[in-house]
Amino acid sequence: MYCRFCTRSYAVGIDTEEVEKVNLKANEERWKQAYAYIRTRPELEDIVISGGDAYQLRAQQLEDIGMSLLDMPNVRRMRFATKGPAVMPQKILTDDAWVDALTRVVEKGRKLHKEVVLHTHFNHPNEITGITEDAMNKLFERGIFVRNQSVLQRGVNDAPETMLLLVKRLGHVNVHPYYVYVHDLVKGVEDLRTSVDTAIYLEKHVRGSTAGFNTPVFVVDAPGGGGKRDAHSYEYYDRETGISVYQAPSVKPGEYFLYFDPLHQLSTHTQRRWQDPAEQQVMVDDALSKAKARLR
Ligand SMILES: *Cc1c(COP(=O)(O)O)cnc(C)c1O
Secondary structure, eight states: OOOTTOTTGGGSSSOOSSOOOOOOOOOHHHHHHHHHHHHTOTTOOEEEEOSSOGGGSOHHHHHHHHHHHHTSTTOOEEEEEOSHHHHOTHHHHHOHHHHHHHHHHHHHHHHTTOEEEEEEOOOSGGGOOHHHHHHHHHHHHTTOOEEEEEEOOTTTTOSHHHHHHHHHHHHHTTEEEEEEEEOOOOTTOGGGOOOHHHHHHHHHHHTTSSOGGGSOEEEEOOTTTOOOEEGGGOSEEETTTTEEEEEOTTTSTTOEEEEEOOGGGSOHHHHHHHTSHHHHHHHHHHHHHHHHTOOO
16 A cells, blocks of 8 residues: 555655655664653653554564653653554454564553553545454454544545544544544645645534544644644634644744645636745735734
């Protein structure tokens, strides 16, 4: 399986016509440098093991990473990120060494009162089969909690019925629907992006259909390092130009973060404005000044 929409597609697979790939192989020397860094930063409490896929780690590597992090007093929580359960749930039913290694890390964490969970990536209800259910039941019986992060994709999961069924099936296999992302600005996948407006529309349909704690948060991860923002929480959103403006007071106070709806969802007139760099600047400046005018 090759996810061309992946926000980390810059490091997955071989070079394509669009993207020259970064090589990020499992590298124990690099991990040691990461451990040394994490150990010196008491504010690092929550560690995401990602940027590759935990499914690709050998059992021993997974256990080494987990135990090394659990050893650090500052580390309180960690998540192993993997697309695996949505692609190859069979591994969980057959690769005992891998599942046992994960179980040992989770159990050690539990004794230390530290949370170790799995984060995965189902996007569509059709990805959840009877095999998925068996695999997730096995993890559930071992007390391994799984959260899901979906990516909104046009024509794939951007209809209310699809998102409602996804959330229902995730709940059925005890996977917590944590986030639904508005698609990152990934090169070469404009056809798959949706607007902030679509995310807000979907959230409205999903909320109320099940328990509040099983309702995903629809988020925008705007460029610039402000982190994920609740799609609803924009300071200003112009549905005509497709520009939304966010703030992240606890991450980067005083800064503004912009997200841009895909051009194909805008009027022909506005699409033409986006072709002109001077007009682009006018639209961006207008959005920023209106966001800044929203005084508290
Ligand atoms: C999503 C994400 C995290 C974790 O964010 P949470 O809101 O705590 O789930 C951390 N680092 C990066 C780069 C991320 O994209």
